[in-house]
Amino acid sequence: MRPLPEVPSAAAPADVEQAGAALVEHYPRLVRLGYLVLPPSLGSHRRVLKAHALAQRSLLPGRRGGCAAEGSVPPPRRSAGGVVVDPSYAYVRGRVLRAALEAGRPLRRAQVAPFLPLVWGLRLFPHPGGSDELALEQALSALSAAARAAYVLRGLERLPDAEVRRVLAAAGVADPHAALAEAQDVSAPYALLESAEFDPCSLQARPPDLLRRRQHAKAAMAAVAALLVCGALLGLPGNGWAGNGWGRGTPPVSAYARNAVAEQALDPGALRRVPAAFWRRSPRTDFTSWPTRGDRAGDTRLLRRALTVWAHPDGAVRMSATPRTPVGPPMGAPQLLYAGGVDRATVVLFYDGLRIVRYAEPREAAPAEGVALDFARVDSADMASAGALIAGRTRDRVRYLTAPWVRAVSVRNLLAPGSAPRPLRRTPDGVTAALTSPATARSCRAWDAIELRDGSATRLMTDLGELTPARLTSGPPSAPHDVSGRAERDSWARTACLLPAVRSHGVRSVNSWQYAEQSLPEDNGSARWLCTRAETWRGPGSRVLAQFQAPSAPSVATGGPPGAVAARAEDSPACGMRDPRVLAGVLWKSHGGRWYVLAAGSEQFASLTTSGGVEGRSDSRLLAVPARAGDRARLNGTLTDGSRVGALR
Secondary structure, eight states: OOOOOOOSOOOSOOBHHHHHHHHHHTHHHHHHHHHHHSOGGGOHHHHHHHHHHHHHTTTOTTSTTOOBSSOOOOOOOBOTTOOBOOHHHHHHHHHHHHHHHHHTSOOOTTOOOOOOSOOOSOEEEEOOOOHHHHHHHHHHHTSOHHHHHHHHHHHTSOOOHHHHHHHHHHTTOSOHHHHHHHHTTOOSOGGGGGSGGGOTTSEEEEOOOHHHHHHHHHHHHHHHHHHHHHHHHHTSTTTSHHHHTGGGTOOHHHHHHTSHHHHHHTOGGGSBOOOTTGGGTOSOOSGGGOOOBSTTTTOHHHHHHHHHHHHSOOTTSEEEEOTTOOOOOOSSSOEEEEEEEETTEEEEEEEOSSEEEEEEEESSSOTTTTOEEEEEEOTTOOTTTTSEEEEEEOSSEEEEEEOTTOOEEEEEETTOTTSOOEEOOBOTTSBBOOEEOGGGOSSOSOOEEEEEEOSSOEEEEEOOSSSSOEEEEESOTTSOEEOOHHHHHHHHHTTGGGGGGGTTSOEEEEEEEEEEEEEOGGGOOEEEEEEEEEEESSSSOOEEEEEEEOOOOOOSSOOOSOOEEEEEEESOOBTSSSBOOOEEEEEEEOTTSOEEEEEEEOTTEEEEEEEETSOEEESSSEEEEEEOTTOOEEEEEEETTSOEEEOOO
């Protein structure tokens, strides 16, 4: 992609028609810029649609710095390098950049999310790249939005630093110097920004979970019918909105509070409190058997504040929720898990049968200042997934609250499988000492997970940026088990740095298993093929990565470099209980400098073929075909029952 001419200053407005022409001419580049600056946490499908929406809405009126109605294009000027610049393109680029930066912030009350473009019944993704592109994606996700913009302007637009700072300042960045300094931490080559991995105009489409979509359609029809019935009832005299005072400006609080169940939900005295030893005789070993703990569990005023904010949060409350988690008021009196001090905050943890809710207020300021409310789904939790919660989180450190059946907690660096775990202290209430959170780290030099030991097993959990840590397991989809032994820890040592791809995604567990081992051509050793699948609490939204782990130099402490991502998929049953098969391939270069297409399928495959740029066939589930640098091949496989399937994507 050729660098575009640049304008040193976008102070003068561009003519509407000329700006529109620049938008049409450079549309793919502008959409790519927006896609790269948007937060990766949106997911590929939403980022694609959002990037197109930002570009298409860049000329709409009502934004700051809009097109002048009768403005003229300023005469062309020259940049520091003496190149004639295009002011219309620079103007449109500035609008797209500002909109992408604003899109990473929560919607203000006056903002409305763009409705178009809209896609129904399909999931859109750019074509997958290789391990270098994945590493860049992870590095960009760790940056702030302003730093991502700085990196993209410098790498994709080829702007000098002074011009990058000017463009960032014009887009509303408060500290362009800090953004540039943060962007310098990314060491990936700028050429990767032009990869197909980051091209939202060259897409592949896949259907969503069709069975679940049918279920949602039935539920939606039932909800519409219920809404019509409720609307008719609310219109009855004395029981409608006017009868409850809503029509006269009375806030919903009064109507809510007059309901007996709602009054019970707001009463601290009605909270369900579990005795300390109940878990030993409880028929269920999950959050329902957690005892009430914390030195503020008897503070009625604190608990009333927490319940009131939960039921009626105002605009000053900072709220977060895992995907598809309802954020409404409590459904009756919830269970109190913990109330007490954690670092510089006072924390209250509730459980209502579906969600964990965390209320936090500052300890050294007025309770109304800096209140936070976090929600996480935990339906169908069991002993393994209810072993710990995040009690407190600061900038880069985290504290856990452990289950009563946990006898000991230790910290294990996943990137050092040969090192022994180190003990982690806990208070009598089960709150651990602070440890570094890998979920907020900007680099992957270490990955601290916790090991929870109870009477039956030792379980490995890691923080992925949410209230509930994710459980890490190994083994085939039919029998995943807790990570144990040096071989499984070696495998996770080369997988841990890929976990940011599922961060803040409502992940319940991540299972990684080796489905094939392949002898490499030219006696280059043996490579391992792994499939890593992240399951969510809500059901849909799973993410699958197929890995290729080339042989690495043996080490006593470390497991080797991260695996290369050969394929990835979202909302796919592949590599799971319903569909345990997986097929993936890579273009690999030997120590002798020759290129090969390598592929491997799980045990369900009988033969593999490759076509397109590289032709080859193997009558087994492993394939190695000579190729050339840059070749693109289409991979297919035949199962043992004779049916043909394609590679994971």
